[in-house]
Amino acid sequence: MKLTEGAIEALANGNPINDVVLQLVNIRKIDGGSGPARFRAMMSDGRHSMTSFMLCTQLNFMAEENTLAPHCICVIKRHVTNILKDGRRVVIILEIDVVKSADQVGGKIGEPVPYTEGQKQSVQPLQSNPAPRAPLHPQNSNNEANKPFHRDMGKKPFSNMPSTPGGGSKVVPIASLNPYQSKWTIRARITNKSSIRTWSNSRGDGKLFSMEIVDESGEIRVTGFNQEVDKFFELIEVGKVYYLSKASLKIANKQYTSVKNDYEMTLNGESTVIPCDDSGDVPMVQCDFIPIGDLEMREKDSVVDVIGVCKNVEEVTRLTTKTNREVSKRTLDLMDMSGKVVTVTLWGEEAEKFDGSGQPIVAIKGAKLSDFGGRSLSASFSSTLMVNPDLPEAYKLRGWYDKEGHAMDGQSLTELRGGGGGGSTNWKTLSDVKTEHLGHGEKADYYTCIATIVYLRKENCLYQACPSQDCNKKVVDQQNGMFRCEKCDKEFPNFKYRLILSANIADHGDNQWVTCFQESAESILGQNAAYLGQLKDSNEAAFDEVFQQANFNTFIFRSRVKMETYNDESRIKATVMEVKPVDHKEYSNRLIMNIRKLANQ
Amino acid sequence: MANIIDVPKPRINSSMLSQHINRPVCFVGRVEKVHPTGKTFTVSDGEGKVATVELNDPLEEELSGAVEVIGMVSNKGVIMATTYNMLREDKGIPFDVQLYNEALKIIHDFPQHYPFEGAASG
Numbered sequence: 001m002k003l004t005e006g007a008i009e010a011l012a013n014g015n016p017i018n019d020v021v022l023q024l025v026n027i028r029k030i031d032g033g034s035g036p037a038r039f040r041a042m043m044s045d046g047r048h049s050m051t052s053f054m055l056c057t058q059l060n061f062m063a064e065e066n067t068l069a070p071h072c073i074c075v076i077k078r079h080v081t082n083i084l085k086d087g088r089r090v091v092i093i094l095e096i097d098v099v100k101s102a103d104q105v106g107g108k109i110g111e112p113v114p115y116t117e118g119q120k121q122s123v124q125p126l127q128s129n130p131a132p133r134a135p136l137h138p139q140n141s142n143n144e145a146n147k148p149f150h151r152d153m154g155k156k157p158f159s160n161m162p163s164t165p166g167g168g169s170k171v172v173p174i175a176s177l178n179p180y181q182s183k184w185t186i187r188a189r190i191t192n193k194s195s196i197r198t199w200s201n202s203r204g205d206g207k208l209f210s211m212e213i214v215d216e217s218g219e220i221r222v223t224g225f226n227q228e229v230d231k232f233f234e235l236i237e238v239g240k241v242y243y244l245s246k247a248s249l250k251i252a253n254k255q256y257t258s259v260k261n262d263y264e265m266t267l268n269g270e271s272t273v274i275p276c277d278d279s280g281d282v283p284m285v286q287c288d289f290i291p292i293g294d295l296e297m298r299e300k301d302s303v304v305d306v307i308g309v310c311k312n313v314e315e316v317t318r319l320t321t322k323t324n325r326e327v328s329k330r331t332l333d334l335m336d337m338s339g340k341v342v343t344v345t346l347w348g349e350e351a352e353k354f355d356g357s358g359q360p361i362v363a364i365k366g367a368k369l370s371d372f373g374g375r376s377l378s379a380s381f382s383s384t385l386m387v388n389p390d391l392p393e394a395y396k397l398r399g400w401y402d403k404e405g406h407a408m409d410g411q412s413l414t415e416l417r418g419g420g421g422g423g424s425t426n427w428k429t430l431s432d433v434k435t436e437h438l439g440h441g442e443k444a445d446y447y448t449c450i451a452t453i454v455y456l457r458k459e460n461c462l463y464q465a466c467p468s469q470d471c472n473k474k475v476v477d478q479q480n481g482m483f484r485c486e487k488c489d490k491e492f493p494n495f496k497y498r499l500i501l502s503a504n505i506a507d508h509g510d511n512q513w514v515t516c517f518q519e520s521a522e523s524i525l526g527q528n529a530a531y532l533g534q535l536k537d538s539n540e541a542a543f544d545e546v547f548q549q550a551n552f553n554t555f556i557f558r559s560r561v562k563m564e565t566y567n568d569e570s571r572i573k574a575t576v577m578e579v580k581p582v583d584h585k586e587y588s589n590r591l592i593m594n595i596r597k598l599a600n601q
Numbered sequence: 602m603a604n605i606i607d608v609p610k611p612r613i614n615s616s617m618l619s620q621h622i623n624r625p626v627c628f629v630g631r632v633e634k635v636h637p638t639g640k641t642f643t644v645s646d647g648e649g650k651v652a653t654v655e656l657n658d659p660l661e662e663e664l665s666g667a668v669e670v671i672g673m674v675s676n677k678g679v680i681m682a683t684t685y686n687m688l689r690e691d692k693g694i695p696f697d698v699q700l701y702n703e704a705l706k707i708i709h710d711f712p713q714h715y716p717f718e719g720a721a722s723g
Contacts, residue, residue, distance in 0.1 A: 339648070339699060404649055407649070408649060408699075409699065410699075411697075411699045411700060411703070584694075585694075585697055585700060588700055588703075588704060589700065592704065592707055595707055595711070596707075599710070599711070
C-alpha cells in the first residue's frame, strides 16, 4: 500500500484533496471535560508528517476500539479544513477507512519530517455558553476561557478560532461542528420548529424556542433564548434553507431529543441566519426509517422514525387528562412493505388537522414506541409528522401500495382487544411463578398464563350458601329444613349452591394448584352451580361426566397469588380471577414476537 | 405418488418452491382462480405471492377460501397435488394466511428447533 506522497504538503496548503493514503503515526486522546473526548492524530505521507489532524466525534469509536492504532494505513475519504487565526490548518477527519491495520504494517514507513507549520503561540479556545452574552472578539478569547482546555500533546497546541477567509465564509458540514470553533457557517434546512415557550421562576422570566436543522452530513438541534427569540423566531420557516453562522455549541442533552448529534447549538448575539436560495443539495429531512415489522424488536419508549401508508384513520376524539385539560386525539394505522401494520396516535392540533383521505404516505420522525397493545406509536410534541413527503421512500411505498399493498390486510402489531384493558398483560409461565417468587411479597401478585387443566377435584366443590342476593356465606343446616346464615343473622328454608373448585393446571414447565370461585368454575365446567348441585344429588354419573369433559381443556388464566398463613404454616395460594378461551391468533403473534426477540439477543 | 402420505412434507410458501423441486411439500394458501377445466388452480400465500396447483382428476366441488395442498413440486415450480383439503372458516374465525406465513418463517429460520424432516432425502 503506497502512501500518497505530497499529500501532507497539499493538505497543509489548503488543497482539498480526498482519498489520500496516509499512515497514522500517533493518536492521542484529549480529555473533553464534560463533553466527548477528542482524538488528535499525527499523519504521515512517508515524506512529511503533520499533527494537526482531529477526528470528528462521530468517529471516536474508531480510536476507542483501536481500529485507528499507530502505524495503521488509512484513506481519508472526507474531511474539512479549518484555518486558524495564525494561518495554520486543522484537518477535521469526517470519514476514514483503515486499509491496513497497525499490526500488519509493523512500523513507520519512510522517514517523514514534520511539515513546517507556523510557530504561533497557543490561544485559549472558547468554551461555549448558552446564555446570551456580549459579542465576542477573537482577541478576548484568552480571557474568556471558562474551562481551560488542556492539551497533552506538548508542542503546538492549536486554538480553535478559524478565521473566515475573505468576505464570504466557507460552508462547513453540520457533522464537523464542535464547541472549539465558533466562526463557521452552515447551510441547512429547518425540519422542525417548536412554539415559543416561556418560563418564570425565582431567577426571573425567559422565553425560548427550539428547532432541528439538517444538511447532507447530519442534523443538529438549535435553541434560541430571549433576544434570539425576538430576532429569529418569525424569520425562520420550517422547510426552508438558511445559512446559519456563529452559534455556540455544547454537549447535547439527549433526554430531550432524538437528534443524532453529540452536540447541540444555541443562538447567541453573534449568530446570523440568512435565507439561502440555492437549497439544491440540502435534504428535506434526516430520517432513519425502521420497517414497521422490526418495531416488535425495539425496546418500548425508544424513539424511532417510520414511514408507511395510512391504511385507515379514525375520527378525532377529545379526552380529558388527569390535570383536567382537554386534548384532541386521533389514531391511524400505518402499513409498510413488511406487511405489518401499527397504530399511531396523534395529539392536539396535529390530530385535528390530519387528513387521512386517499391513503396518504405518512412519515413520522421521532415517534415514541410504546408496548400498549403489543406495539404502538405516538407522535409527541417533538415528533415531526409529514404527509406525502418528498422522499424516495415515500415514492417507493406509493408504487408498492398501488400495485400490491392495497390488497393486503396487513398484520397489526397493535392488538386493541384482548390485551387486557388498560395496560399490557403480564404474561408468565407457571415455572416463572416459582422462580420469580410471585406472591412472596407483602402484596398479592397478579399474572396471566396459558395452561391446561389436568385435574379437577369434584369432591366438596359445591357448598350451600345463603340465598340472599349479595351474601355468599356458607349456611348451617339446622336439620329441620331451615338453613341459618350467621352473617345475615337469619334463617332460610332454602339455599343456593356455589362453587369452590380446586384444580391443578399445567403448562410445559410446571403445574400449579389453583382455586376457582363461582364464575371461573362455571366457565371451566361449562355448567352453572345450581344445575351441578342438582346433578350431584340426583345423577352422579352425569355429574362425573361434567368433570370428565372439563378435564384437559386449555385456557388463559388471570390469577392472583399471595402468601397465606394458616396455623403457623405459610403457603402460596393461587386464585383464578378470570378464565378466558385461548385467542390463538394473539398467542401465535406473541410467540413469534418472543422467538424473534430471543433470536436477536 | 404412493407414499407421499408417509413422508415428511415441509410446509412452504411460494418463495420456497424453487428450493423444493421434485420434493413433497405442504402448501397452504387462499384459492385465487380455478381453471375452467377444474384441473388446475392458483393459490396465493401469506406474502401475496401466487403458486399454481395441478390435479390428476378435475375438481368435483367448488373450491374457495383457504386450502391446504399436499403434492410434489415439478421442475417448473408447479405443485402436482396428490390431495388437498379446504380449511374450515365457518366457525367465525377466518384463516389468517399472513400469521401462518410468519410461523412458516420461524420454522425455516430455526430448523434446529423444528426437526421435522427426520431422515429426509438429501
